[in-house]
Amino acid sequence: MTTPTLPARRELPPLGPITRLKLPRQAERTLPNGLTVIVVRRPAVPLVEVRLGVPFGRAHLARGALLAQTLLAGTERMSALRIAAELQKVGGGLSAGVDPDRLMLSGVGLVTGLDRMLEIMADVLTGATYPADEVATERAHLVDRIEMAQSQPSHLARVALLRRIYGRHPYAVQTPQPDQVRAVRPAALRTLHAERVHPNGAVLVLVGDVQPDRALDAVERALGGWRGDGREVTLPPTPPLEPGPIRLVDRPGSVQSSLRIALPAVGRTHPDHAALQLANLVFGGYFSSRWVENIREDKGYTYGPHAMVEHSAAGSVLVAGADVATEVTGPALLETVYELGRLASLPPGEEELEQARRYALGSLQLGMSTQAGLASLTSAYAGSGLRLDFLAEHAARLAKATVEDVAEAAARYLAPARAATVVLGDAERIGPGLAVLAPVESEPAST
Amino acid sequence: MAARRSRIPATKYPVERFTLDNGLRVVLTPDRSAPVIGVAVVYDVGIRSEPEGRTGFAHLFEHLMFQGSENLEKLAHFRHVQGAGGTFNGSTHLDYTDYFETLPSNALERALFLEADRMRGPRLTEENLRNQVDVVKEEIRVNVLNRPYGGFPWLTLSPVMFDTYPNAHDGYGSFDDLESATVDEAVDFFRRYYACGNAVLAVSGDVDVAEATELIRRHFGDVEARPAPVRPDFGEPDLTAERRQSYTDRLAPMPAVASAWRVPDPITDFTTYLAYVVLAEVLTDGDASRLVERLVQRERTVTSIGGYLGFMGDPFDVRDPTALVLQTHLPPGGDVDKVLRTVDEELDRLATDGLTDGELARTQARMATHLLRDTDAVLGRALRMAVLEQQRGEPGLLNDLPRLVGEVTEEQVRAAAATLRPERRASIEVIPGGAR
Numbered sequence: 001m002t003t004p005t006l007p008a009r010r011e012l013p014p015l016g017p018i019t020r021l022k023l024p025r026q027a028e029r030t031l032p033n034g035l036t037v038i039v040v041r042r043p044a045v046p047l048v049e050v051r052l053g054v055p056f057g058r059a060h061l062a063r064g065a066l067l068a069q070t071l072l073a074g075t076e077r078m079s080a081l082r083i084a085a086e087l088q089k090v091g092g093g094l095s096a097g098v099d100p101d102r103l104m105l106s107g108v109g110l111v112t113g114l115d116r117m118l119e120i121m122a123d124v125l126t127g128a129t130y131p132a133d134e135v136a137t138e139r140a141h142l143v144d145r146i147e148m149a150q151s152q153p154s155h156l157a158r159v160a161l162l163r164r165i166y167g168r169h170p171y172a173v174q175t176p177q178p179d180q181v182r183a184v185r186p187a188a189l190r191t192l193h194a195e196r197v198h199p200n201g202a203v204l205v206l207v208g209d210v211q212p213d214r215a216l217d218a219v220e221r222a223l224g225g226w227r228g229d230g231r232e233v234t235l236p237p238t239p240p241l242e243p244g245p246i247r248l249v250d251r252p253g254s255v256q257s258s259l260r261i262a263l264p265a266v267g268r269t270h271p272d273h274a275a276l277q278l279a280n281l282v283f284g285g286y287f288s289s290r291w292v293e294n295i296r297e298d299k300g301y302t303y304g305p306h307a308m309v310e311h312s313a314a315g316s317v318l319v320a321g322a323d324v325a326t327e328v329t330g331p332a333l334l335e336t337v338y339e340l341g342r343l344a345s346l347p348p349g350e351e352e353l354e355q356a357r358r359y360a361l362g363s364l365q366l367g368m369s370t371q372a373g374l375a376s377l378t379s380a381y382a383g384s385g386l387r388l389d390f391l392a393e394h395a396a397r398l399a400k401a402t403v404e405d406v407a408e409a410a411a412r413y414l415a416p417a418r419a420a421t422v423v424l425g426d427a428e429r430i431g432p433g434l435a436v437l438a439p440v441e442s443e444p445a446s447t
Numbered sequence: 448m449a450a451r452r453s454r455i456p457a458t459k460y461p462v463e464r465f466t467l468d469n470g471l472r473v474v475l476t477p478d479r480s481a482p483v484i485g486v487a488v489v490y491d492v493g494i495r496s497e498p499e500g501r502t503g504f505a506h507l508f509e510h511l512m513f514q515g516s517e518n519l520e521k522l523a524h525f526r527h528v529q530g531a532g533g534t535f536n537g538s539t540h541l542d543y544t545d546y547f548e549t550l551p552s553n554a555l556e557r558a559l560f561l562e563a564d565r566m567r568g569p570r571l572t573e574e575n576l577r578n579q580v581d582v583v584k585e586e587i588r589v590n591v592l593n594r595p596y597g598g599f600p601w602l603t604l605s606p607v608m609f610d611t612y613p614n615a616h617d618g619y620g621s622f623d624d625l626e627s628a629t630v631d632e633a634v635d636f637f638r639r640y641y642a643c644g645n646a647v648l649a650v651s652g653d654v655d656v657a658e659a660t661e662l663i664r665r666h667f668g669d670v671e672a673r674p675a676p677v678r679p680d681f682g683e684p685d686l687t688a689e690r691r692q693s694y695t696d697r698l699a700p701m702p703a704v705a706s707a708w709r710v711p712d713p714i715t716d717f718t719t720y721l722a723y724v725v726l727a728e729v730l731t732d733g734d735a736s737r738l739v740e741r742l743v744q745r746e747r748t749v750t751s752i753g754g755y756l757g758f759m760g761d762p763f764d765v766r767d768p769t770a771l772v773l774q775t776h777l778p779p780g781g782d783v784d785k786v787l788r789t790v791d792e793e794l795d796r797l798a799t800d801g802l803t804d805g806e807l808a809r810t811q812a813r814m815a816t817h818l819l820r821d822t823d824a825v826l827g828r829a830l831r832m833a834v835l836e837q838q839r840g841e842p843g844l845l846n847d848l849p850r851l852v853g854e855v856t857e858e859q860v861r862a863a864a865a866t867l868r869p870e871r872r873a874s875i876e877v878i879p880g881g882a883r
Contacts, residue, residue: 013556044481045458084735145750148595153593254593288529297578304589365532369483
């Protein structure tokens with residue numbers, strides 16, 4: 001038996017009046033040493049979120065990765081174990097990571113432990129010693145982690161896509177090779193730290209149950225003595241996307257193929273950005289999009305297709321990705337190109353644009369509703385030289401974008417003719433099906 | 448260093464509970480600090496309840512609950528939630544299945560309408576079923592079959608530890624079982640388990656209690672009253688001899704091993720159980736924890752280690768039987784026996800010598816941070832309270848968890864460690880078959 005399809009008897013309730021975006025209380029100060037500090041108050045739970053971003057573009061890949069793993073491995077005053085225990089004592093924790101633009105030191109703790117967390121941060125930022133034993137340990141673990149990643153299809157597809165779209169730009173390779181990591185010595189880490197871990201140009205974001213002005217004073221007390229005048233390192237802008245043949249990367253025996261399609265995009269402040277974001281949503285950037293409804297809900301080719309605009313200091317790019325069953329690789333790519341082409345050629349419908357617009361505006365509200373969300377957002381914005389008040393500006397642009405604006409953005413950025421496409425999968429099984437759609441160039445799976 | 452305790456803070460989220468005439472239990476927890484709401488509906492059915500020969504059915508059914516309902520076409524649910532600025536999802540656990548949304552607060556009535564509509568009945572059609580079987584197969588490929596360590600250890604350790612079908616079978620399901628599923632079976636599953644009396648609705652965030660109560664009565668009041676089915680006893684005897692199995696993962700580049708020990712009943716013996724929750728963190732939370740410090744940092748016999756309660760990693764939403772799980776990844780050529788021996792040694796040391804000065808207090812302080820962080824998200828609050836209501840009739844326990852964790856004593860942690868003996872342990876080892 002099936003549930004009979006009855007005429008709808010109940011009406012969908014309307015939405016209530018929209019709540020205006022309300023920015024939380026915040027304060028900002030740039031210390032004499034060049035560190036910018038932004039404090040945002042959200043007292044919901046008695047915690048404080050910490051995000052420190054230090055400019056790190058063009059840092060040596062293997063040394064940078066290992067520096068992030070060993071920044072908290074010891075100082076003149078404290079061993080690695082002591083640092084970990086002292087942070088834990090105030091309910092806190094810190095971890096460091098790198099991306100092509102920034103070294104990030106992130107954490108969270110009980111707000112009563114803020115001063116102690118700042119003290120420990122100051123200690124590692126000004127006096128990390130990179131002890132030989134700890135460096136050897138973390139080096140071995142990092143090698144293991146990289147080798148582990150190299151067995152993951154998502155990682156391999158990402159590596160191949162970056163190489164395909166960035167060519168000779170520093171963004172082209174973002175994971176070091178195991179041998180490069182094995183060659184790093186503690187002295188090289190100390191040198192890199194001295195050269196690059198500086199307050200000048202760095203941004204520290206605190207979000208939580210804090211009084212902004214008092215928290216600024218606390219940061220100034222703890223980190224005012226962090227010195228160094230790091231030279232400015234700028235990255236050249238990313239090269240324009242070069243369309244070309246489908247790049248097929250072989251992963252023999254793969255039961256799924258990883259499709260990755262890169263398209264041109266613009267930065268957060270570009271006048272096209274809001275319209276591009278809406279065009280991307282209509283295409284595939286959320287569940288209720290044409291692409292997801294087509295290849296998942298209609299055809300069952302995939303579980304979780306995704307498309308988003310990725311922003312970096314040197315440029316932005318739109319990446320659409322889906323992992324599809326090996327036997328439907330060609331058909332899935334065909335539908336993808338069809339949906340991109342359809343939106344680039346024909347304007348979206350009024351109602352589907354309104355739906356995407358309400359989703360985009362709602363996402364801004366949801367993103368600001370937790371301490372962790374606010375901290376990540378504030379820190380990401382600061383990385384682009386923006387502040388939270390840009391949210392209101394962005395919301396206004398999203399609200400104003402017309403069908404014509406979105407159609408224009410789609411024609412400009414989502415056109416399949418502009419795409420760079422990488423497919424990772426079992427080349428023998430999927431090659432012929434891809435070759436009927438477009439020229440294919442093969443590359444063996446490398447890491 | 449002096450062991451000065453961090454004071455464990457508490458939350459004071461208000462809790463309103465009531466039950467509709469049709470048996471639906473409701474929990475409201477208002478908080479006007481941001482203009483957003485969380486809505487969660489939790490049904491008391493999970494992986495343990497699926498029929499024999501139908502592995503993966505509870506999860507497949509979760510997918511079917513999104514495929515349209517009495518007044519909603521296929522795709523309508525997604526569009527209405529996201530078109531209101533919200534996000535949605537659902538997930539299938541051992542003992543429950545949840546459905547949830549986070550939305551701007553002006554969409555409260557819409558969210559209630561959507562949940563009530565599928566509580567009355569999803570559109571169970573052949574077409575929807577076949578489509579979602581395909582989608583679930585891709586989900587299994589992406590999360591299990593096409594990646595190294597797929598399903599480790601949640602799918603691979605349960606069958607070593609348990610003997611009965613409900614506890615031991617693969618919750619994602621075999622392709623054969625999924626492909627054999629029928630619409631009639633789905634209809635029957637819905638009738639049996641998706642009853643008002645078997646569900647809890649929780650709403651958190653920017654709501655007015657009186658108004659929300661009125662809207663809930665309006666939308667859910669006339670959902671057909673059906674009682675909860677009798678939940679069978681899934682109990683199994685504890686192990687009396689060590690169990691150990693292994694399998695080759697053709698994609699894995701390095702060895703891995705996970706072990707589990709049975710723990711006290713999380714519902715009826717909560718106080719004793721909590722000591723195990725704290726013990727897992729004493730052993731593995733951060734670089735200053737016992738096993739990380741020794742195995743990862745000092746001896747480098749493992750690359751990473753994690754310890755947690757429940758095969759799905761949430762200590763507060765599972766019923767008996769459950770376990771404390773330790774999972775480790777080893778470096779190339781790592782020695783699994785040696786790792787297991789070292790863990791035994793550390794457990795002995797803990798049981799015999801107790802904890803070091805301040806070790807327990809700092810572990811409890813960070814546990815409080817994690818609990819508080821989870822509840823800062825309005826949806827985290829709704830989901831957690833819904834499950835606490837369903838399994839314990841005590842949604843307000845959410846406010847007490849940081850304090851209760853902080854009250855666990857050294858003696859209790861030592862006693863818990865003393866029970867983790869090799870003869871009560873089940874382990875699964877991954878033998879790497881991946882090219883390096």
